[in-house]
Amino acid sequence: MHIAFLGLGGMGQPMASNLLNAGYEVTVWNRSPEPALKLAEQGATLAASPADIASATVLITILADDVATEQVVLGQGALTALARGAIWINMATVSVAFTEEMERRAHEKGVSYIAAPVLGRVDVAAAGNLNILTAGDAALLDNVQEIFDVLGQKTWRFGDRPAQAATVKLAANFMIASAIEAMGEASALVEAYDVGKGDFLGMLTSTLFAAPAYKNYGAMIAEDRYSPAGFTMKLGLKDVRLAQQAAESKNVPMGIAGVLRDNYLDALAHGDEKLDWAALATVSARRSGQQ
Amino acid sequence: MHIAFLGLGGMGQPMASNLLNAGYEVTVWNRSPEPALKLAEQGATLAASPADIASATVLITILADDVATEQVVLGQGALTALARGAIWINMATVSVAFTEEMERRAHEKGVSYIAAPVLGRVDVAAAGNLNILTAGDAALLDNVQEIFDVLGQKTWRFGDRPAQAATVKLAANFMIASAIEAMGEASALVEAYDVGKGDFLGMLTSTLFAAPAYKNYGAMIAEDRYSPAGFTMKLGLKDVRLAQQAAESKNVPMGIAGVLRDNYLDALAHGDEKLDWAALATVSARRSGQQ
Amino acid sequence: MHIAFLGLGGMGQPMASNLLNAGYEVTVWNRSPEPALKLAEQGATLAASPADIASATVLITILADDVATEQVVLGQGALTALARGAIWINMATVSVAFTEEMERRAHEKGVSYIAAPVLGRVDVAAAGNLNILTAGDAALLDNVQEIFDVLGQKTWRFGDRPAQAATVKLAANFMIASAIEAMGEASALVEAYDVGKGDFLGMLTSTLFAAPAYKNYGAMIAEDRYSPAGFTMKLGLKDVRLAQQAAESKNVPMGIAGVLRDNYLDALAHGDEKLDWAALATVSARRSGQQ
Amino acid sequence: MHIAFLGLGGMGQPMASNLLNAGYEVTVWNRSPEPALKLAEQGATLAASPADIASATVLITILADDVATEQVVLGQGALTALARGAIWINMATVSVAFTEEMERRAHEKGVSYIAAPVLGRVDVAAAGNLNILTAGDAALLDNVQEIFDVLGQKTWRFGDRPAQAATVKLAANFMIASAIEAMGEASALVEAYDVGKGDFLGMLTSTLFAAPAYKNYGAMIAEDRYSPAGFTMKLGLKDVRLAQQAAESKNVPMGIAGVLRDNYLDALAHGDEKLDWAALATVSARRSGQQ
Known part of the structure; x- marks a missing residue:
């Protein structure tokens, strides 16, 4: 070969x-x-x-x-x-x-x-x-x-059909972005009550959410460490859009995907396109007046 | 004592x-x-x-x-x-x-x-x-x-302050519901391309998402096994609403929470209030015309 | 009498x-x-x-x-x-x-x-x-x-049943808030292409949307004139929440209501609770980096 | 010439x-x-x-x-x-x-x-x-x-710049679709309390919303008259997508647009692509279990 x-x-x-x-x-x-x-x-x-x-x-x-x-x-x-x-x-x-x-x-x-x-x-x-x-x-x-x-x-x-693997990959990336967004929203919620997001995410990622995706991105969110980027915000948005396009051609509504898209755009509008895509979590903080 | x-x-x-x-x-x-x-x-x-x-x-x-x-x-x-x-x-x-x-x-x-x-x-x-x-x-x-x-x-x-633990608990339940919803949306997407959701979720929960919350609810979704309920749809909606109320009193927007709320209501309107709250995943399937 | x-x-x-x-x-x-x-x-x-x-x-x-x-x-x-x-x-x-x-x-x-x-x-x-x-x-x-x-x-x-009139009133206020939000989003879109929102809204409210609700709030948005408030942001959020509660008790999902709620919270988190509820339109501008 | x-x-x-x-x-x-x-x-x-x-x-x-x-x-x-x-x-x-x-x-x-x-x-x-x-x-x-x-x-x-008129047109169509969706959601809400949507929409379009877009589409929704189509569901979805694309290239989040997109997809998944785009209102009714 x-x-x-x-x-x-x-x-x-x-x-x-x-x-x-x-x-x-x-x-x-x-x-x-x-x-x-x-x-x-x-x-x-x-x-x-x-x-x-x-x-x-x-x-x-x-x-x-x-x-x-x-x-x-x-x-x-x-x-x-x-x-x-x-x-x-x-x-x-x-x-x-x-x-x-x-x-x-x-x-x-x-x-x-x-x-x-x-x-x-x-x-x-x-x-x-x-x-x-x-x-x-x-x-x-x-x-x-x-x-x-x-x-x-x-x-x-x-x-x-090759399209099937392409879809699975986009769906997997959608899952990661969803996990990041959920951590961002939940972190904004607990921070509003003066609970450190690191304490909250540390607990979660040691228990119910003790998985690589959560541990990896949870630590980045806890430490506000979004640079250097492993995978940029811009690429994150791109993959969400590709998932939406794949969904659209089969008439599949995806509510979380819409939230992800808007929040990535919000981040890009604020100059964060080169940060790691975990910086999606900063949007919930900013919208809540925490940054 | x-x-x-x-x-x-x-x-x-x-x-x-x-x-x-x-x-x-x-x-x-x-x-x-x-x-x-x-x-x-x-x-x-x-x-x-x-x-x-x-x-x-x-x-x-x-x-x-x-x-x-x-x-x-x-x-x-x-x-x-x-x-x-x-x-x-x-x-x-x-x-x-x-x-x-x-x-x-x-x-x-x-x-x-x-x-x-x-x-x-x-x-x-x-x-x-x-x-x-x-x-x-x-x-x-x-x-x-x-x-x-x-x-x-x-x-x-x-x-x-006791309110802090109450908030953390609601935030944790919000995280679980978000994970369920993300699995539901992604499953509808891959099923639309004839990939079995069990294959997809099985892969994810063996790799990036190998965590108790995903393994547990992923298996229920893969098998469409929502009864008997460990925690009902009705209680799922209740806890999302409590998270929203806690967020609202501190001006924290939570986009995914809004998606969860609407999809729980959709499920309740279709008679599913007594199913396990993982049945949230059925809403994406129904909306996509897969059920 | x-x-x-x-x-x-x-x-x-x-x-x-x-x-x-x-x-x-x-x-x-x-x-x-x-x-x-x-x-x-x-x-x-x-x-x-x-x-x-x-x-x-x-x-x-x-x-x-x-x-x-x-x-x-x-x-x-x-x-x-x-x-x-x-x-x-x-x-x-x-x-x-x-x-x-x-x-x-x-x-x-x-x-x-x-x-x-x-x-x-x-x-x-x-x-x-x-x-x-x-x-x-x-x-x-x-x-x-x-x-x-x-x-x-x-x-x-x-x-x-008195509840019916109460519902109609909340539904009407929801309609107004939806119109304000739609104008806000559309204005952010056209402004991004250097079209004045006043030109855009002026055209719309002279044609397809020549109705009191649009003319009134459209003019406020065009002129960024949100004070003094005829009806405050805080009351706007309250009424959206009441519409959501009425909807929730009958299992009615309302996607736009969720968007309204989050954007009112965003505005309140930025100190705008005393502005007229038409200031909801400023959230789309801020999120787009236009303010 | x-x-x-x-x-x-x-x-x-x-x-x-x-x-x-x-x-x-x-x-x-x-x-x-x-x-x-x-x-x-x-x-x-x-x-x-x-x-x-x-x-x-x-x-x-x-x-x-x-x-x-x-x-x-x-x-x-x-x-x-x-x-x-x-x-x-x-x-x-x-x-x-x-x-x-x-x-x-x-x-x-x-x-x-x-x-x-x-x-x-x-x-x-x-x-x-x-x-x-x-x-x-x-x-x-x-x-x-x-x-x-x-x-x-x-x-x-x-x-x-020609792009400016193209944007305005897409923004105007977005406004119409938003109005249809708002009427659909509000109608589902009042119908849940046994108020006829025709009574509700008749009142609104005689008062605050007495504008061509509302009168035209409000009457269609009130009468569930979606065929023959003046402009189809499929075209409605297409124009929402074009508005989203225009917004995306300038980093403009549009929350309502996301709701519209998902609900059009839901309708298409249920076989309604050839109905008039006012049939978007049927999605709220279906999700609420009213149809």
């Missing part, structure tokens, strides 16, 4: 590195060359452009968003370069509609498409402990399972 | 039993006599009425709500019966305003008031593993800590 | 004056004596207290809210003072639950109860041009129609 | 007819030929395709939406056919982002772009009584004012 890996950002770089360590032949490309050069030292082949991947049997992309993926894979010729029978695994968080379109475009070229977005941040990617949320043809998934085994601790299958 | 224990429902009965087992002298009363008779077999003294508790130095109440507490403690004379210097520990979930009023009323009688609502359901109470959320005068809390040690695995202190 | 008139605020004073001008025998009382003294010059009899109205056959009250009405009519003895067969017309905006309770309390004393809240502000009251929203026994309403004819331009009947 | 008129639907056909009646030379085209043939009898020139308009100095389009406009004007060559110096007046309701893009595309071709969406339905268009909401270069607007004078009773100018 010869893997082409496009998109060597915070997540992609360590993932490609893990594949090299596992013995795969990997051709890499990135818009800015540094991470590719670093991987070359590890044995990766440098692609001159996204189209310089003709010998790859598997294409993995993990690019910023729909637009970046479209530019690199369609605009700069990666898809066209692939041989018929190749497999494209898109591991980025992209919209459901875009997923459906890319599946179609790949199919037209005789390329199979798998959606495999991940749960986990940079350190988890580096440790090869991602949770990988996949959907696509079952036989195809079997074929590339060995890749997922290198990259993640567990691979989850959600169906044979 | 002589304890009077009023309110022997699902929670109160095992809690009183634990106190008896720990060697305390306990006088008990309940509106319906059965649980009191059972505790009498264990050595409890039966009070003929809520006012028949004159020798108690500590009064513990865990009654249904504000109204029931007021009727029993004020209306039926429990408070008046207590000697000056006694301590009233209210372990029920009641409103913040009511907490403040009861503190005042107790003070007028020379009785100290502690708020100590709990996290945990019946089985947790029986095992003496409750999390006890307290607020009140620190010296008083020290005095009764031995009681909390019998009833719970951990006692949390949130300040010297 | 001998009328006792309790509550001589901005609305009550001119209404009582109109009844005197129409030739009625009117006994008046107010917490602060000035307006009563003024009406005495016009021929009104001064009651020494709310209970000093024994000879009245009709009691009209238009007091600030539930609490003020309860204190004056029950607490200070007005209801007890009335003869059996008298009629109590409550023209204030009060809660539906309070209306039902007052109807019951009046009935126990052999007094009939009519709810007759009004639409229109002080100048409209002075001109005798109120719209009077009534509910109660039809024969009783016939009996006092002559009074309504003095006070208003039109009397509307909504049923034989 | 030689006018090319593309898009002869319910609105476009009578508008083009009015221009012919006023003596203008008009070339017409429509996807389905019937309305064009009818106008030809009135003297219009038939264009063989959207590109067959080379001699026109003014292009007016009023097509269904962004996609239809793009297909006809860009895809089928209308814009390319125009001579440099021509003016394109887009009278459809389209998105703000699309407006900005079309302005750019027109500019590249040496064509000027004016946004001029309208308020008013088919009968108003036929009577030449539209309200025309314009934005664009002031001198250009002066040049085509004579056209607007034929089509409408009044032309409103909102600035020199």
Whole structure:
């Protein structure tokens, strides 16, 4: 299996590195060359452009968003370069509609498409402990399972249509944003009665809500520590919007999503777009006159 | 220490039993006599009425709500019966305003008031593993800590005003209801793309959301198992309303709380008031045309 | 017909004056004596207290809210003072639950109860041009129609249960608050594109929305003129809350009401409780970073 | 002035007819030929395709939406056919982002772009009584004012950037949808107390809300008359979404818009996409268990 890996950002770089360590032949490309050069030292082949991947049997992309993926894979010729029978695994968080379109475009070229977005941040990617949320043809998934085994601790299958994994990823991010918002609202409530939000969140995240998402973001909220951002407010809003779009095309009302959207906008209007998306909690504080 | 224990429902009965087992002298009363008779077999003294508790130095109440507490403690004379210097520990979930009023009323009688609502359901109470959320005068809390040690695995202190513990308890219930609603909305979204909500929630509650609140309610939602109710829809709505009232008196907007309120009302309008409050998730399914 | 008139605020004073001008025998009382003294010059009899109205056959009250009405009519003895067969017309905006309770309390004393809240502000009251929203026994309403004819331009009947008129009044105030909020949100939107909100609202209120509620509040929003208040933010929030309570007891979700509630709280948290309730529009501007 | 008129639907056909009646030379085209043939009898020139308009100095389009406009004007060559110096007046309701893009595309071709969406339905268009909401270069607007004078009773100018008129139109439609939703929620509230919504809305629309938008939609709601649709639920949702998108790109939270979106989705999930957008009011009734 010869893997082409496009998109060597915070997540992609360590993932490609893990594949090299596992013995795969990997051709890499990135818009800015540094991470590719670093991987070359590890044995990766440098692609001159996204189209310089003709010998790859598997294409993995993990690019910023729909637009970046479209530019690199369609605009700069990666898809066209692939041989018929190749497999494209898109591991980025992209919209459901875009997923459906890319599946179609790949199919037209005789390329199979798998959606495999991940749960986990940079350190988890580096440790090869991602949770990988996949959907696509079952036989195809079997074929590339060995890749997922290198990259993640567990691979989850959600169906044979790539759109299903894309939806699950957006739904998961919606769940995280909802948890942040709920912590923000509840913190504003208890602070209004002079209970420290750290005391409140500390109790909750040791008991009923003793889970990674709550512990991680609860600590950030308790300490008002929103920078450096692991995932920005702007990206948080983007993913809420993608969840809303996916919901809208199936007529699914999502009341909390509407609250999230408005509060992210409120935060962006106050200049907080580069903070970590946990800073959503500051909106409830500000609206209550606590800041 | 002589304890009077009023309110022997699902929670109160095992809690009183634990106190008896720990060697305390306990006088008990309940509106319906059965649980009191059972505790009498264990050595409890039966009070003929809520006012028949004159020798108690500590009064513990865990009654249904504000109204029931007021009727029993004020209306039926429990408070008046207590000697000056006694301590009233209210372990029920009641409103913040009511907490403040009861503190005042107790003070007028020379009785100290502690708020100590709990996290945990019946089985947790029986095992003496409750999390006890307290607020009140620190010296008083020290005095009764031995009681909390019998009833719970951990006692949390949130300040010297009883209203603070009442607020924390309402905020915690708000967090649970928010988690249920988020799971309901996300489940409707993934189901619209033919992903089983059980698959989705199973993944989440094994990873980012591997916490008791999510595992417990996630399983109920996955299986559409809302009966018998551990805590009813009607009580869920009541607690959301109490959180909103507490927030309103301090000018704290809570967007998710408004969503919860409307969706609980939708469920009640459809006859679901006796289901477990996790049935909130059915509203998103119904609104999406999935039921 | 001998009328006792309790509550001589901005609305009550001119209404009582109109009844005197129409030739009625009117006994008046107010917490602060000035307006009563003024009406005495016009021929009104001064009651020494709310209970000093024994000879009245009709009691009209238009007091600030539930609490003020309860204190004056029950607490200070007005209801007890009335003869059996008298009629109590409550023209204030009060809660539906309070209306039902007052109807019951009046009935126990052999007094009939009519709810007759009004639409229109002080100048409209002075001109005798109120719209009077009534509910109660039809024969009783016939009996006092002559009074309504003095006070208003039109009397509307909504049923034989006083709660029905109380509900209609709260629903009407909800409609006004919704219109203000919609104008606030839309103004924030157009201002974000450098369209003056005055130009936008001027166009709308000359065309599709050429109605008194829009013209009046639209002009205030266009000019940021929220003081002096015709009706304060605090009262606006109160009435939204009363509408929510009425809705809650019948399981009616009201999404806009939740938005209104949160935005009124936001405004109060920013110190705007004494502004006119049209200042609700400033919340959308602030949240958008326009102020 | 030689006018090319593309898009002869319910609105476009009578508008083009009015221009012919006023003596203008008009070339017409429509996807389905019937309305064009009818106008030809009135003297219009038939264009063989959207590109067959080379001699026109003014292009007016009023097509269904962004996609239809793009297909006809860009895809089928209308814009390319125009001579440099021509003016394109887009009278459809389209998105703000699309407006900005079309302005750019027109500019590249040496064509000027004016946004001029309208308020008013088919009968108003036929009577030449539209309200025309314009934005664009002031001198250009002066040049085509004579056209607007034929089509409408009044032309409103909102600035020199076409996006401004597009925004105003979306904001106006948001206002209408908000009014419908408020009537729906208030109607559910009063109906829960057995007050007929027709009585309630009849009172309101004779008093505080005596405006065309309320009278028109209030009557439809009162009579549950949602078919035939003047403007469908699906289009209502589309315009709310466009308002949200315009708001989102400027960080403007709009709480009511979120409520509208969810309730339109609820209605579509229940099969009501072809009803008049006033059927939004049925969602509140259904959620309350009244239907």
